[in-house]
Amino acid sequence: MQSANVLLKKIVRSSVLPFAAQHGMKKDLFPLSRTLSLSLCLKQDNSCNPSEKLDLDSWKKVMKSGLQEVSETVPENKELSTLAQARETLEMWRLAGRSVPENISEEQLKTFMECPSKSAKKKYLKYLHLKELYKKSDKRKMDEKRERRLETQERASKTDETKRSSFVCLWANSMDRAYNWRAAQSMIFGQPLVFDMSYEKDMSIREVANTVRQIVLSEGCNRRSVDPFHIHFCNLEDNSLYHKEFVKHYREAWGKLLITVTDQCYTKVFPKDKLIYLTADSPKVMKTFDHDKIYIVGSMVDKSIKTGVSLARAKRLGLDTAALPLEKYLLWNTGAKNLTLDQMTHILLTLKDTGDWKKALEFVPKRKYYGFVSKPVHELKKTLNLINTLKLGRRQEEVRKQFAKNYSKKLTQK
Numbered sequence: 001m002q003s004a005n006v007l008l009k010k011i012v013r014s015s016v017l018p019f020a021a022q023h024g025m026k027k028d029l030f031p032l033s034r035t036l037s038l039s040l041c042l043k044q045d046n047s048c049n050p051s052e053k054l055d056l057d058s059w060k061k062v063m064k065s066g067l068q069e070v071s072e073t074v075p076e077n078k079e080l081s082t083l084a085q086a087r088e089t090l091e092m093w094r095l096a097g098r099s100v101p102e103n104i105s106e107e108q109l110k111t112f113m114e115c116p117s118k119s120a121k122k123k124y125l126k127y128l129h130l131k132e133l134y135k136k137s138d139k140r141k142m143d144e145k146r147e148r149r150l151e152t153q154e155r156a157s158k159t160d161e162t163k164r165s166s167f168v169c170l171w172a173n174s175m176d177r178a179y180n181w182r183a184a185q186s187m188i189f190g191q192p193l194v195f196d197m198s199y200e201k202d203m204s205i206r207e208v209a210n211t212v213r214q215i216v217l218s219e220g221c222n223r224r225s226v227d228p229f230h231i232h233f234c235n236l237e238d239n240s241l242y243h244k245e246f247v248k249h250y251r252e253a254w255g256k257l258l259i260t261v262t263d264q265c266y267t268k269v270f271p272k273d274k275l276i277y278l279t280a281d282s283p284k285v286m287k288t289f290d291h292d293k294i295y296i297v298g299s300m301v302d303k304s305i306k307t308g309v310s311l312a313r314a315k316r317l318g319l320d321t322a323a324l325p326l327e328k329y330l331l332w333n334t335g336a337k338n339l340t341l342d343q344m345t346h347i348l349l350t351l352k353d354t355g356d357w358k359k360a361l362e363f364v365p366k367r368k369y370y371g372f373v374s375k376p377v378h379e380l381k382k383t384l385n386l387i388n389t390l391k392l393g394r395r396q397e398e399v400r401k402q403f404a405k406n407y408s409k410k411l412t413q414k
Contacts, residue, residue: 086113090125098122099129127206179223183258186228192294193222193229193348194266194275195341197236199300202309205241211301211341212245218345219259225349231259234266242299267317270294277314278344280337281307282321285328289351297344329357330369339364 086109094100115121222228247254277296298310314321326337343363350360
């Protein structure tokens with residue numbers, strides 16, 4: 001009996017305990033070894049047969065199964081501990097006065113832990129903090145709006161304004177029906193407008209959210225237009241970032257939108273000779289709006305302005321490209337010629353209805369250009385260069401000489 005116990009202790013000390021100490025499971029294995037030794041003692045006492053030997057193979061199987069169960073629970077505990085540590089660091093940063101959100105989910109916490117550097121973690125937390133502030137401000141505005149609405153309803157109940165409010169509601173409902181009817185007609189007879197949803201890998205989560213917000217504005221202005229487009233969302237896969245943001249914005253109305261959503265590429269839906277990819281990097285300039293063509297707009301918002309991404313995609317697919325004639329009609333200021341998706345939709349709708357570039361390009365932000373071109377472009381560029389040199393103080397003598405020559409010519413002409 002004593003020899004069996006001594007043999008058991010030697011085996012535990014020589015084989016199992018170093019492995020358990022290496023993996024931090026020594027405390028959990030001591031009760032296990034003790035129960036094994038006690039069970040063996042009871043077995044020996046009950047049998048009273050000193051000739052029975054210890055079955056080491058079965059004992060090793062029992063020990064291995066116990067070790068596997070313990071090793072399966074270790075990573076879960078490690079993951080919980082890392083999440084707790086991350087929450088503690090966030091609490092410390094909040095106490096230090098940094099921009100940290102008050103409420104953070106487990107998914108956001110995991111993405112925070114997966115950030116490669118400390119600056120990336122700070123930027124992600126700042127983005128979540130600003131998003132939380134925007135939500136709070138929107139909620140506060142909605143509450144104030146609700147309170148004002150209740151006050152107006154109370155006042156209207158005392159006066160004859162209830163008739164007017166009912167008329168406004170009736171007018172709004174009838175206009176919504178008219179807009180929906182136009183959108184339904186455009187799905188049958190309207191000109192298609194394609195939004196390419198294949199740029200998810202080229203953007204961050206914040207940029208995807210901004211893209212979806214601009215597409216929502218585009219869909220709204222298209223629905224309210226006189227002759228709307230038949231909007232197609234191509235390359236839109238289920239459970240993608242685009243899809244999640246759309247569901248977040250539209251909620252129950254996502255399945256009721258009068259648009260076409262597909263995960264196929266537009267080259268499989270439409271003939272290639274009718275497709276034109278609109279991109280600011282295209283060498284070809286769009287002269288007139290063609291009602292027989294199908295225009296494609298890349299659903300991408302890039303803060304870092306990645307040039308050539310949409311042009312490279314159009315070239316890979318063998319499609320025609322075009323750029324808006326901004327320099328032909330606008331005296332462009334410094335900066336990129338990339339426009340938002342809702343601005344592009346407004347421009348295309350105006351061109352479709354009127355064909356007037358001046359009316360269409362009024363939707364370009366005024367900070368990006370000095371004004372519309374009324375003279376030849378080369379003369380306006382000369383005057384702009386003169387203004388810039390005067391501002392910078394370079395070649396002032398040359399500028400003065402040029403101004404004197406032009407002034408003398410004007411005097412002689414008079």
